[in-house]
Amino acid sequence: MRFALQTNKLVPAPLLLTSQDTLSISKITHLPVIPGNSSFVCNPELQKLLSGKQLLLDDLPFPLEEIQNHYENGMLSYRKGIETNGSTHECLRCGTKDPNWFASFPCSRCGEPCVYCRQCLMMGRVSSCTPLISWTGPVPAHEHSKNLLQWEGSLSEGQSEASRRVVHAIDEKKELLLWAVCGAGKTEVLFKGIEHSLAQGGRVCIATPRTDVVLELTPRLKAVFPHIEVASLYGGSEDRHKYAPLTISTTHQLLRFYRAFDTVIVDEVDAFPYSVDETLKYAVQQARKPDSSLIYLTATPSRKWQRDCRLGKRDYVTIPARYHRRPLPVPKFVWCGNWEKQLSKGRLPENILRWARQRLNEGKQALIFTPKIASMDKMLPLFRKLHPDIEAVHAEDPERKEKVMKMRSKEVPLLLTTTILERGVTFPNIDVAVLGAEDRIFTESALVQISGRVGRSAQFPTGDITFFHYGKTEEMLQAKKQIVAMNKEAETRGLIDG
Amino acid sequence: MNWFAFEHCLFCHGELKTAASWRSVFLKTEREYICGGCKNRLEPLKGDTCRICSKVLEAEFRKGNLCYDCIRWEENPHWSGLLTQNISLYHYNDFLKEIIARFKYRGDYVLARGFKPDIASAVKSMLFDCLVPIPLSPERQYERGFNQTEALILESGLQPTPLLSRIHTEKQSKKSRTDRIHLSQVFQMIPEKIPDINGKTILLFDDIYTTGSTLRHAAKILKENGAGSIYSLTLAR
Ligand SMILES: [Zn+2]
Ligand SMILES: [Zn+2]
Ligand SMILES: [Zn+2]
Ligand SMILES: [Zn+2]
Numbered sequence: 129m130r131f132a133l134q135t136n137k138l139v140p141a142p143l144l145l146t147s148q149d150t151l152s153i154s155k156i157t158h159l160p161v162i163p164g165n166s167s168f169v170c171n172p173e174l175q176k177l178l179s180g181k182q183l184l185l186d187d188l189p190f191p192l193e194e195i196q197n198h199y200e201n202g203m204l205s206y207r208k209g210i211e212t213n214g215s216t217h218e219c220l221r222c223g224t225k226d227p228n229w230f231a232s233f234p235c236s237r238c239g240e241p242c243v244y245c246r247q248c249l250m251m252g253r254v255s256s257c258t259p260l261i262s263w264t265g266p267v268p269a270h271e272h273s274k275n276l277l278q279w280e281g282s283l284s285e286g287q288s289e290a291s292r293r294v295v296h297a298i299d300e301k302k303e304l305l306l307w308a309v310c311g312a313g314k315t316e317v318l319f320k321g322i323e324h325s326l327a328q329g330g331r332v333c334i335a336t337p338r339t340d341v342v343l344e345l346t347p348r349l350k351a352v353f354p355h356i357e358v359a360s361l362y363g364g365s366e367d368r369h370k371y372a373p374l375t376i377s378t379t380h381q382l383l384r385f386y387r388a389f390d391t392v393i394v395d396e397v398d399a400f401p402y403s404v405d406e407t408l409k410y411a412v413q414q415a416r417k418p419d420s421s422l423i424y425l426t427a428t429p430s431r432k433w434q435r436d437c438r439l440g441k442r443d444y445v446t447i448p449a450r451y452h453r454r455p456l457p458v459p460k461f462v463w464c465g466n467w468e469k470q471l472s473k474g475r476l477p478e479n480i481l482r483w484a485r486q487r488l489n490e491g492k493q494a495l496i497f498t499p500k501i502a503s504m505d506k507m508l509p510l511f512r513k514l515h516p517d518i519e520a521v522h523a524e525d526p527e528r529k530e531k532v533m534k535m536r537s538k539e540v541p542l543l544l545t546t547t548i549l550e551r552g553v554t555f556p557n558i559d560v561a562v563l564g565a566e567d568r569i570f571t572e573s574a575l576v577q578i579s580g581r582v583g584r585s586a587q588f589p590t591g592d593i594t595f596f597h598y599g600k601t602e603e604m605l606q607a608k609k610q611i612v613a614m615n616k617e618a619e620t621r622g623l624i625d626g
Numbered sequence: 627m628n629w630f631a632f633e634h635c636l637f638c639h640g641e642l643k644t645a646a647s648w649r650s651v652f653l654k655t656e657r658e659y660i661c662g663g664c665k666n667r668l669e670p671l672k673g674d675t676c677r678i679c680s681k682v683l684e685a686e687f688r689k690g691n692l693c694y695d696c697i698r699w700e701e702n703p704h705w706s707g708l709l710t711q712n713i714s715l716y717h718y719n720d721f722l723k724e725i726i727a728r729f730k731y732r733g734d735y736v737l738a739r740g741f742k743p744d745i746a747s748a749v750k751s752m753l754f755d756c757l758v759p760i761p762l763s764p765e766r767q768y769e770r771g772f773n774q775t776e777a778l779i780l781e782s783g784l785q786p787t788p789l790l791s792r793i794h795t796e797k798q799s800k801k802s803r804t805d806r807i808h809l810s811q812v813f814q815m816i817p818e819k820i821p822d823i824n825g826k827t828i829l830l831f832d833d834i835y836t837t838g839s840t841l842r843h844a845a846k847i848l849k850e851n852g853a854g855s856i857y858s859l860t861l862a863r
Contacts, residue, residue, distance in 0.1 A: 228634050233735035233777070236767045246734060253733040253771070 129153070129185070129257055130238050131206075136160045138206055143196055152238040154208050154256035164202035170265055171198070176371040178204060178263040180331065180388025182221060182414070184252045185261065195261070203265035209254035210243055219245035221254050222383055223410030247407060248383055250363075262386045270329065270357075270373045277323040279316075279352040286447040286623045287317050293445040294321035294423055298330075298391050303422045305397075305437065305444035309456055309614050310427045310580025311554075312447040315345065318393060319352060321423070326356060326373055330390030333375040333415065335382055337396055337408070339363070340552060345376050379408040385415035392416045393423040396551070398430060398573045427580060428573035431606070449618035453625045454589035456611050457582045459575070461604065464596040467564060471503055476510045480563055480596050484542060487559055488515050493535065494542045494559045495549060497578055499567035504544050507563075511544065520544035550577045557588035565595035565604055575607035635661035636740045637725060660740045668744075669717040671863055679712045679838055680863060699838060708845040710855045713752070714835050714863030715744050722862050726833060730774045738774075738781035741861060745782040748859060754829035756787040756822075758848075760840060761813070763792045775831050778861065786831075789819045790844055812843040815851045823853045830858040 130141040130150035137160050141150045153159075174190055177183075188195060198204045211218045218225045224247045235242030238257035245254050254260070283291055290306055297304035298321045308314040318334070325332050334349075336342060339362040346360040359372035361381040368384075379394070394412055416422060429437070436442040450456070464477035480496075487494040496511075498504045501522045508520045519540045521531045532553060534540045543549075547569060560582050562570060570578075575595070582591035595604055618624045633642040636659045674683045676693040678700075687694045699705045716722055729737040749757070759775035767773050779786040790813040830844055835858075845856040 228639075231734075231736035233772055234780075235771050236773075237771050242771070244733070244735070246736070249728070249732050249734055255771070 129259065131156065131259075133160075137162060137200055140192060140196060142192060152240055152242070152257040153206065153259050154210055154212055154243075156208075159206065159208070161205075162200060162202040164265055168198075168201040168203060168265075170201075170203050172268070174198060175203075175263065175265065176268055177369055178261065179267045179371060180263065180386065180415075181384055182207070182260045182262045182386035183384065184209075184254070184258060186252055188261065198265070201265075203263065205262055205264050206259040207262065209258035209260050210245065210256045212243065212256065217243050217245075219248060219254055221245070221251070221260060221414075222248035222407045223414070224248075224407055251383055260386075268371055276326055276353055276356060277319055278354055279319055281316060283316060284313070284447075284449070284451050284453070284623070286449050286618070286621070287313055287451070290314075290317045290445045290447050291320045294318060295324050297321075297423060297443070298325050298421045301390075301419055301421045303424070303443060305424045305426070305429065305433065305442055306447070307429055307437070307444055308425065308427060308447035309450060310551075310577065311450040311452075311584045312427075313451040314425050314427075314447070315348065317447070318423070318425075321391070322349075322353070322374065322393075325391040325421075326353070328390075331373055331375070331388060332391045332393070333377060333382070333385075333389040334393045334395060335377050335379045335412065335415075336394075337379050338552070339378055341395060342376050342378055349374060349376065379411060382408070382411040382415045385411075387414070387417050389416050389420060391421050391423070393425065395425045397424045397426045397433075398428050428576045428610070431572065434610075446614070446617065448614040448621065449623035450584075450589070452586035452589050453623065454583065455615040455618065455624050457579060457591055457593050458611050458615070459579050459593045459595050459604075459608050461565075461600060461608075462594055462596050464563070464598060466598055467596070468503065468598075471506050471510075474506075474510070476507065477596065480561065481514070483561055483594060483596075484511060484514055488541055491541075492559055493538060493540075493555065493557065494561065495555070495581060496542065496544050497550070497560070497562045497570075498544055498546065499564045499569050501546060503564070504546065507544060511542065515541050518542045518544070521549070522546040523548045547574055547578075549581075550574050551580075554581065554584045556585040557591070558582065559592040559594075561593075562595045562597075565597040566599045566601050568601075568603075570601075570603060572603045572606040572610065575604060576610055579607065579611060635659075635664055636737055637661070637664040640664075659742065664721075664740075667719075667721040669719055669722075670744075671714055671717060677711070678709065679835060680714045682717075695838060699842065705842055705846075708842050708849060708856060709838070710857055712835055712838065712841060712858040712860065712863075713748060714860045715741070715748060716862050718834060718862035726862065729777075730770065730833065733771050735772055735777055736781075738777045741778060742782045745778060745859075745861075746784070749782070749784060749829070752829060752857065752859070753827065754857060755826040756789065757784055757829050757831060758789050758844075759786045760830065760832040760844060761788060761790050761792050774833050778833065779831055789816055789823065789828075790814065790847065791816055811847075812840070813847050815847055820851050823848060823851060825852065825854045828853050828856050830856060832858065832860045833862065835860040835863045 131138040131153055132144055132148040132150050133156055208220055211220055217230045229245060229247040230243055231246060232241050232243045242255040242257050322332050342360055342362045350358050356374050357372040359367040359370040359375045361367055361377035392412060437444045462479055464479055467477050470477055504520050511518045517540055519531050521528050535543050562578060579593045582593045583589045635642050640661050642661050671680055671682055676683055676696055677691040678696040681693045683693055689697055725737060728734045757779060759779055762773045776786050793811050793814055828848055830841055832841060841858045848856055
């Protein structure tokens with residue numbers, strides 16, 4: 129869209145009554161700031177839709193005149209979608225500056241060559257002439273009372289300490305890393321903090337990279353906050369336009385938010401795609417209010433974050449023990465020679481076969497992680513010689529869900545898997561092996577997560593975790609070190625029983 | 627010297643590893659825009675195809691070298707002989723559906739360039755005087771920001787000659803086949819262009835051939851205004 133720059137305001141070209149000079153919004157150096165008119169009566173529907181968001185005109189089902197009227201009364205702002213500096217561009221919605229993500233087209237809206245961002249295209253195209261529209265007026269009020277949290281459960285000692293720290297960080301509007309081992313019960317640790325923020329009239333968001341987690345958390349939080357409206361956001365969800373005090377969102381969907389939240393909780397900071405994707409970090413920064421708290425959750429912080437914690441550069445709290453107060457199973461390293469070469473001759477290393485046979489004889493279920501789909505396909509028939517019901521699963525497997533169900537119902541005695549089952553999925557009583565633990569796909573964090581599959585339930589709190597390898601790697605050593613250190617800390621703090 | 631140029635595939639954003647051989651350095655062969663994987667997912671229309679519309683013929687729905695749809699068109703005196711031949715490049719499979727949807731509805735303009743080599747070589751083998759894009763209504767074009775057929779022509783390094791404009795603006799997809807076929811008029815000639823087309827061979831360009839109705843409506847108007855024979859080229863069929 130083109131705009132005329134008049135004294136202290138922009139006027140969209142379609143609303144001009146006389147012919148005037150107009151510009152694409154990206155070419156306007158100083159965008160006017162309009163002070164809010166406190167006597168203006170805004171459209172509550174528009175207010176609800178736009179508060180805490182950055183949307184495109186196409187997302188707003190209101191007449192342009194009405195939107196402009198709100199703008200002229202300081203209720204909303206027009207910002208640039210694309211910032212251009214010479215030959216470099218930045219998308220102000222998703223934050224990308226990577227030239228590979230930009231392209232240009234002869235635009236019918238502004239009549240000029242228009243640069244657009246391909247990275248966040250699926251949320252509606254942002255181009256040079258696209259204004260990003262955000263609410264600057266008063267936000268909708270939501271009722272807040274005490275006793276919002278209706279939860280009867282109790283916290284472990286480790287959880288209680290962490291819960292206090294979360295409340296404190298929310299109070300002080302600070303950042304905090306919550307480093308909780310797999311099986312510590314991190315969701316419950318958030319309840320008090322969320323209640324605290326909501327009770328002060330704050331807006332809270334829990335962001336996670338994976339849609340499954342959004343779907344799993346939504347009913348849990350609705351159950352413990354029965355009087356609070358919860359918006360559940362993922363690609364294609366229906367709550368897209370819902371204004372709610374508590375939002376549970378994929379990190380990707382955060383791109384539509386702008387200065388919305390008093391508390392943002394980011395789950396699985398280490399997990400794909402958050403850790404690799406600068407965009408999502410940008411999204412979190414955009415979505416939180418300038419004065420807000422930010423809580424990161426992880427079982428496996430990156431080495432840089434671990435160092436920052438040790439050096440006191442990052443505020444953090446650990447829950448080093450599981451809810452059931454038993455230590456984390458520590459991985460054993462077993463050399464298995466050049467297993468790929470053996471595999472090419474149709475053989476598996478003898479020690480991994482022995483490991484598998486033992487589990488089958490005892491009737492204990494097991495997961496075996498392997499680095500590549502191709503080699504897993506070769507392994508499956510060899511393992512099936514031990515037991516015909518052994519299965520293999522990978523990310524693109526159309527029967528992935530069925531196979532996991534069969535594992536749950538114990539129809540499958542042993543499941544071969546790529547790293548897709550590294551997190552999220554839990555089976556109550558299993559042993560775990562990694563075959564080819566030296567592969568670079570098995571990072572420290574992946575190996576800690578994989579080890580975390582063992583001994584999850586209070587009923588079966590122990591189990592075996594073995595890394596079969598053809599040469600120890602730094603990642604393997606670091607993973608073991610991290611697990612041992614957590615157990616030690618738990619012991620010192622009296623969080624585990626002998 | 628670095629013999630490998632790393633770029634990204636326009637369709638999947640995967641890394642594009644182009645081996646710069648001596649041949650491509652000296653003969654300046656066309657650079658690649660899409661990766662081998664994506665290229666393989668585009669299915670060219672091959673084999674026994676309909677003489678008029680290039681649909682792949684199946685035994686039970688054909689008469690000679692024509693498909694049932696074209697037989698119906700040709701039996702109707704109102705439409706018979708209007709469209710000499712349509713060439714379509716690929717099957718409208720799920721992959722192409724997704725790419726075209728991203729291109730057209732999400733507005734990822736640059737995807738057009740991924741089809742450049744195939745469009746350019748198809749056009750090269752055809753004889754015509756003007757290459758005419760199927761137009762959008764002004765409202766639709768403003769909404770999308772560009773006309774997808776014009777984009778495909780331009781990004782293939784060719785020049786579009788706009789001759790038509792749209793009369794009806796309702797969404798075509800909401801109507802049944804019969805409605806679409808019997809809609810009296812969809813296009814009109816741009817008046818100033820009428821003197822230019824007398825006896826000329828026209829190559830119409832559209833993204834998808836569905837029923838053939840859009841192209842035949844365009845052909846009809848062009849013929850009524852003096853054009854010679856009408857061919858068409860579409861990306862998908
Ligand atoms: Zn972007
Ligand atoms: Zn534009
Ligand atoms: Zn590709
Ligand atoms: Zn046909």
